[in-house]
Amino acid sequence: MTKPLTMGAVLYDPKVSIIWEIIREFFETNGIPMDVVYFTNYEKQVEALVSGLVDIAWNSPLAWLETQHAGKNGFAAIAMRDTDCDRCTHFIVRKGSGIANVSDLRGKTVAMGAKDSPQATLIPTEFLRSHGLEAGKDYQVQRFDVLVGKHGDHIGGELDAFKCLAAGKAAASTMLDLNWKTWQADGTINGNEFEILATTDRFDHCVFAVRDNFPEQTKASWLKVLFSMSYDNPKHREMMDMEGLKAWVPGRVSGFDALTRAVQHTNFFKEVGL
Amino acid sequence: MEDTRWTLRVTAGHAVGSTAHVRKHSFVAGAPLSFDAEYGAITALEYLLGSVGADLIGSIQAVARRRRVEVDAIEVVVHGVLHNPMVYLRVVGETGDAGLRAIEARVYISSLDDAPRVRALWAEVLETSPVVNTLAKAVKLDLAYQQVL
Numbered sequence: 139m140t141k142p143l144t145m146g147a148v149l150y151d152p153k154v155s156i157i158w159e160i161i162r163e164f165f166e167t168n169g170i171p172m173d174v175v176y177f178t179n180y181e182k183q184v185e186a187l188v189s190g191l192v193d194i195a196w197n198s199p200l201a202w203l204e205t206q207h208a209g210k211n212g213f214a215a216i217a218m219r220d221t222d223c224d225r226c227t228h229f230i231v232r233k234g235s236g237i238a239n240v241s242d243l244r245g246k247t248v249a250m251g252a253k254d255s256p257q258a259t260l261i262p263t264e265f266l267r268s269h270g271l272e273a274g275k276d277y278q279v280q281r282f283d284v285l286v287g288k289h290g291d292h293i294g295g296e297l298d299a300f301k302c303l304a305a306g307k308a309a310a311s312t313m314l315d316l317n318w319k320t321w322q323a324d325g326t327i328n329g330n331e332f333e334i335l336a337t338t339d340r341f342d343h344c345v346f347a348v349r350d351n352f353p354e355q356t357k358a359s360w361l362k363v364l365f366s367m368s369y370d371n372p373k374h375r376e377m378m379d380m381e382g383l384k385a386w387v388p389g390r391v392s393g394f395d396a397l398t399r400a401v402q403h404t405n406f407f408k409e410v411g412l
Numbered sequence: 413m414e415d416t417r418w419t420l421r422v423t424a425g426h427a428v429g430s431t432a433h434v435r436k437h438s439f440v441a442g443a444p445l446s447f448d449a450e451y452g453a454i455t456a457l458e459y460l461l462g463s464v465g466a467d468l469i470g471s472i473q474a475v476a477r478r479r480r481v482e483v484d485a486i487e488v489v490v491h492g493v494l495h496n497p498m499v500y501l502r503v504v505g506e507t508g509d510a511g512l513r514a515i516e517a518r519v520y521i522s523s524l525d526d527a528p529r530v531r532a533l534w535a536e537v538l539e540t541s542p543v544v545n546t547l548a549k550a551v552k553l554d555l556a557y558q559q560v561l
Contacts, residue, residue, distance in 0.1 A: 152447045152497040178498065178505030186504070 142171035143360065146183045146192035148201075149176045150285055150292040160377045168363040179287030181412070184208055187347060194360070197347045198289035199256045199397050200406075205347055207407055215345035215389030216357060217364055221316070221382050222343035223393065227262050228318050229310045229335040230303060230327075237309055240269045240336050246309035247278045249299035254410070255290025256341070256397050258299065262312040264400035265338040280308050293317055300327065310335055316382075342393025361388075429453055445500065457512075461490045464517055467543035468555070472521065475536045481529050485522035490515065512551045519557040530559045 143165075147158050158174045165172040175192055177183040180201035187195040188209040194216075197205060205213050229248070231237045237246070243266070251258025259281065263273050273279050282298035285291070296313050300321070303311040313321075318334070321327040346364075348357065367374045369384045378384065401407065420434045429442040442453025454462075465488040476483040493516075494500070495509035523530050534557050538544065547553060 149498065149501065149503055152501060155501050156448045176498075176501055176503040178503050182505045 140171055142173045143194060143356070144192045145172055145174045146186050146195040147174055147176055148178070148180050148183055148196070148198075148288055148291065150288045157377060157380045160380075164367065164374075164377070165360075165363055168366065170360055170363050180204065180289050181287065181410075187213070187349065190349070193348065193352060193356075195347045197345055198291065199341070199343055199345070199394055200254060200260070200289045200401070202345055202347055202391070203394065203398060203401055204407070204412060207412060209349070212350045213347050214350060214352070215347055215391050216352075217346045217361060217386050217389045218342070218344060219381065219383035220385045220387050222345065223387065223390075224340040225257065225343055226315050226340050227257050227265075227338045228313050228315060229262065229337070230300065230313050230318065230332050231310045231335040232303065232306075233331055233333050235309065237335055240266065240271065243271060243277050243310060243335075245277065247280050247307065249280045249282070249302035249308035249311040251281070251293075251295030251299055251312065252283050252286050252288075252290050253281055254286055254288075254406075255295055256400070257314040257343070258290050258296045258312050260400040260404065260406070261338050261341055261396050264396060264403060265336070267403060297321075297326070303332075339396050340393065341396045342390065345389045345391075347389075445494075445497075447497070457492065460512075461492045461515065463543050464488075464515055464547065465490045467541045468517060468519055468537065471537040471541040471544075472519070472533065475533050475540070479529065479533055479536075481523065481533050482525045483521060483523045485520075487520045488517055489520075490517045492516075514552040514554060515547060516554040517556075519555070520560050521557055522560050524561065527559060530557075 145162070147154070149155060155176065162172050162174050175186070177186065180198055181204065183192070183195050183197070184201055184204045185208070186192045187205055195201070195205070202215060229240070237243065248266070250262060253259055263279070266273065266277070271277055280299070280302055282295040282302070284295035284298060290296070296317055299308070299311040300313060302308045318327070322329045364386050367378065367386060369375055369378050420432050422430050422432045424430050425440070429440060431438050431440050440453065441459055442451065442455050445455045445457040468488050469486050472483065472486050492512050493514045495511060495513040496506060497510070498506040499508050499510040521530060538555065544553065544555065
């Protein structure tokens with residue numbers, strides 16, 4: 139019997155297991171037996187990938203960097219969602235607040251998400267640093283540390299940050315572009331009252347990561363099945379909608395520069411004991 | 413006095429789930445629990461929560477008959493919360509208890525009878541309901557009724 143591949147995934151909510159069960163079954167019915175192991179945080183998942191306990195890890199962008207850091211760069215990003223490519227973070231302000239430029243944030247409070255959220259905290263902090271604004275010195279940060287360890291997967295931190303802005307307790311809040319769009323569409327944000335002050339450079343998000351010694355043939359077979367998932371197929375669409383993608387695409391690491399700079403300038407790995 | 417025993421035979425289904433056979437009846441159950449609102453079977457956990465409702469309604473009906481309290485309709489809404497559902501999913505790094513932390517039941521008794529008589533009925537139900545008294549020893553039970561017209 140072929141030994142099943144082991145996939146690692148971090149759960150921020152038990153309901154996320156539904157998606158992974160569908161994915162597991164999809165691989166199973168396409169000839170690739172796979173077990174999914176769930177982790178409570180990305181640090182444990184990184185350990186598992188580095189040690190060989192799991193073969194493939196669905197890594198956040200920060201977990202990707204942690205994996206490279208812990209495993210001395212012996213890893214490959216083999217696939218990702220189309221929606222993981224070229225994301226950006228907006229700084230949101232209230233219209234008419236008088237905040238017209240990034241420099242107007244000097245002396246103000248900026249609401250951000252969890253301390254380990256690339257999109258809601260690390261990358262926007264680096265953006266402001268590159269514009270001459272140091273956190274804690276030139277502006278104050280009101281952080282919302284929701285589910286630390288899950289790297290901002292739970293968008294509650296961003297939502298709390300926005301509520302802080304809406305309540306007048308912050309001059310700006312950080313928000314992933316996708317959330318800015320979704321929350322206007324569902325009425326969470328009144329687009330007549332808030333606007334984008336600034337936007338970070340584009341960055342990439344989650345990737346499937348494997349060790350460099352992951353067998354080529356296994357990788358090729360696994361990717362073939364993954365890429366056979368089609369949004370045009372009604373049987374696949376539900377799962378793809380749940381996971382927020384229209385297509386799986388080959389993995390790339392060219393979109394992690396902004397996060398890499400953020401991690402370096404904040405000494406993040408040392409801060410978290412890695 | 414010999415113990416009175418109730419016995420069910422439960423057999424595994426084809427892939428997931430089981431069928432419970434009791435006397436001349438049977439019922440089908442799915443997984444122990446599911447997080448999917450579209451899951452196609454009743455889970456073992458849902459049967460347990462349902463049994464709380466069934467126990468309360470059946471007990472109210474029986475006590476009402478005995479006490480000659482007029483009850484026109486009864487409805488129970490039951491909620492259950494686990495200590496840590498992540499333990500059920502075997503999430504690495506999670507600790508704790510996969511069992512129920514609390515069960516809440518809100519009982520709506522439609523009756524034109526006097527409130528004190530319905531109150532006394534409820535008190536007797538709480539004393540004598542077998543499922544409720546069993547679970548009270550294992551989980552936090554929050555049971556309340558409301559008399560409605």
